[in-house]
Amino acid sequence: MKPGEKLPSGPELAQRYGVSKVTAQQAVAELRTEGLVFSRAGSGVFVKERTSKPVGLRPHLERAFVEPKVTVDFAGFAAETLHGAISEPLDKIRDGRFRPESIDVRILVPDPGTPWALPSRASDLADMPAFRRRLQRIMERHAFGIHDEVLELKRIGLIESASVQIRVYPATPLFKLYVINGIDAFFGFYPIEEHQLPLDGEDTVMLDLMGKNATLFHLEADQAEQDSFQSQFIDQCQRWYESVWKIGRDLQP
Secondary structure (H helix, E strand, C coil), rough: CCCCCCCCCHHHHHCCCCCHHHHHHHHHHHHHHHHHHHHHHHCCEEECCCCCCCCCCHHEEEEEEEECCCEEEEEECHHHHHHHHHHHHHHHHHHCCCCCCCEEEEEEEEECCCCCCCCCCCCCCCCCHHHHHHHHHHHHHHHHHHHHHHHHHCCCCCCEEEEEEEECCCCCHHHCEEEEEECEEEEEEEEEEEEEECCCCEEEEEEEEEEEHHCCEEEEEECCCCCCHHHHHHHHHHHHHHHHHHEECCCCC
């Protein structure tokens, strides 16, 4: 079975393989313990993506927009990947394929007004205000783009409720994190790579955080097993996010 496919019910498994219902239930419990399947309350048991395999954000984000209430918490560098991934489900709301009742997005990005340890000038690891100004323009283009596109859906009456909050905080992230609908987490480390950029009229070699080269790993909470590794990991991601959100300051479009 492929990731995302639903397992037959316990009675169906028992009948198919000629075993007792108890044996079928024990087999599914072992699969769950091994992290091969997860349960959704009221929906059944599904084959899980293996955490050792990098996965794409876009299809899982689209799946989240099937739900009546959509929440997306992002922490990272510029929200560029999020902007690209969220555009398609927003388009599907416009053409009537998705009909969520509400969308709530929170975006945490580093404060470009505060000196950064990274990215830095490669020659001496110095902070570069010109680089921060450049990244601020990129950050605002994508974060404010998400803000405008989501709120536009509410303005034209396609969703009942919408909010997009953007906050900056005094640190630079070495990883990106997405928590979607409180049950899906995507986590990836930013590789640090050298590349040359024109800054203040000069070509400058920077040690930059390359978000497009970050491999994302996916974990999904097992709603039937709150003590599972996946559920605890996502709970800790959400707790970390809330703690950093508190120290941020709002960035208004």
